[in-house]
Amino acid sequence: MNKLLLKNGKLVDDKGIYKNDLLIEGEKIVASKKRGSFSSLEKDSKLEFIDLQGKYLFPGIIDAHTHYSLYSRGTVSADDFYKGSIAAAAGGVTTIIDYIDFPEDGDFKRAFKERSKQAEDSIIDYSFHQVIEDFDQNISKKLEDLKEIALASIKIFTTYKKAGYMLDKELYADLFKRLKELKILPTVHAEDDALIQELEAVYKKRNLTEPAVHPAVRASLAEKLAVIELGDAALKTNIPIYIVHLSSADGNQAVKYLREKGVDIYTETAPHYLMLDNSLLKGEDSQLYFMTPPLRSSYDNQKLWEAVSRNEIQIFATDHCAFTKEQKFQSASAFDILPGIPGTETLLALMYSYGVGRNYISLEKMIEMLSVNPAKIFGLYPQKGSLQVGSDADLTIFDPDLEKKLTADNLHSAAKYSPYSNFQVKGYPVITIRRGEIIFSKKSRAEKGSGRFIPAQTSSLFS
Incomplete structure (x- = not known):
């Protein structure tokens, strides 16, 4: 089972913004602890790690x-x-x-x-x-x-x-x-x-x-x-x-x-x-x-x-x-x-x-x-x-300082145009992880058909 450690990031979710390291095994988040808590694991040859260098980590x-x-x-x-x-x-x-x-x-x-x-x-x-x-x-x-x-x-x-x-x-x-x-x-x-x-x-x-x-x-x-x-x-x-x-x-x-x-x-x-x-x-x-x-x-x-x-x-x-x-x-x-x-x-x-x-x-x-x-x-x-621990390891690594002008050439839709062409943005996703697998980092890295249907439970609006 693959292991992935995301360290030195700023995690952002409904609990707020906090400086934790996140450990993934297989498709799930298995631990979230203060920075440096997993340093002993970095010697594990089966562990891959990414140093986020202060970038944001979103669900x-x-x-x-x-x-x-x-x-x-x-x-x-x-x-x-x-x-x-x-x-x-x-x-x-x-x-x-x-x-x-x-x-x-x-x-x-x-x-x-x-x-x-x-x-x-x-x-x-x-x-x-x-x-x-x-x-x-x-x-x-x-x-x-x-x-x-x-x-x-x-x-x-x-x-x-x-x-x-x-x-x-x-x-x-x-x-x-x-x-x-x-x-x-x-x-x-x-x-x-x-x-x-x-x-x-x-x-x-x-x-x-x-x-x-x-x-x-x-x-x-x-x-x-x-x-x-x-x-x-x-x-x-x-x-x-x-x-x-x-x-x-x-x-x-x-x-x-x-x-x-x-x-x-x-x-x-x-x-x-x-x-x-x-x-x-x-x-x-x-x-x-x-x-x-x-x-x-x-x-x-x-x-x-x-x-x-x-x-x-x-x-x-x-x-x-x-x-x-x-x-x-x-x-x-x-x-x-x-x-x-x-x-x-x-x-x-x-x-x-x-x-x-x-x-x-x-x-x-x-x-x-x-x-x-x-x-x-x-x-x-x-x-x-x-x-949270037990959730799918679906994660977006986001660089708040990355500046980019949106153009048809640097976007990926088959439409080959964007209504936001020439919009200037500051802050852009740099790595996308789906169920523990990096699926996009500068280019697509995912196998065609590797996405899944996710069964839905009852809407929270009925609780």
Whole structure:
């Protein structure tokens, strides 16, 4: 069994920042003690050690919202699980949580098996959320299978009715009641479809279809309305609810309103809603900044950072959905551009440089939002998201002084571009360790398919 000693680092987790040495045997953390405590072991020929020289040691970063190998509008996203996981590992990410498409017959076991087959090339570990687009007696019964295949959460859409993703709002109450019985967490893409369809008709009638109209059609009011409607349904059922990719000040105001009413509501936001604004949709490369929900104003950016500072948002995630430039430029219409951008690889560096670096959050809080909270909320803790003895040795070694300009050439997504090109960061991951194995250090070192599915326990939000 391989042994690895990480010494002279600054460990950062939900307990704080402390100067310990960490001993790994096989895939697990087996000891964490004050610096120098393992000096007698360094004579062991079977021991490998890394002198961190004061660098930070984080529990492996978890991106709780990714879309690898996503089929959309007749094409497939550029990052499959192998390419996407290499990019993730290069950014210090050791686990992602992706999605399983809804099986209309409710055969969740088959859908899980098919999606797992796609994921088996990953070099990092993974779990899944199950998408739900309908609810009846058959699906209600088969939701029990999600517990058997160890999924902790489902996702519903309040938009994309034309594409068939949207769950009828008349089904919220019965679905939430059943999810509460099973202790399965509902996560939600929250945008009011009726308002969006009404606005879309107005803009199309006026022949206004350029990318810049996207934020007007998918207005922040649509997010606010959907969040409130879902929160009210969750309150009646007394179930926790989680809003994915919160994008606007209006959306966050709705969340605060619901919390005051007693709703147990949690949110994630993404770096692009904190750092990019809708002026980018007016440029010649506007398609490269196109996602749903759309980019908002710089005012929204600031208000979301303030919400992060006030602990009103629980998780940073990316909604990584990478398409190549060729795919993105297939259309110039706001109603046809493939939505999605690459993001997992730059998640940690951006949140450190622009979150911690600009004093919006502490280092410890950043790790809560990038590792501890995703693990707890989605049932992976303490196997993931922890530096405690017995946890998986998923670790990110981070150099706070390493400066880097982000470019397509030094990033790894198959999209071959980044919406953060030319962003300057100070602080970058230098070694990524997954279950005791160094999987990235200057280049990928992991065997294709060495990642694993991680069974999820019940979300901490039900405890």
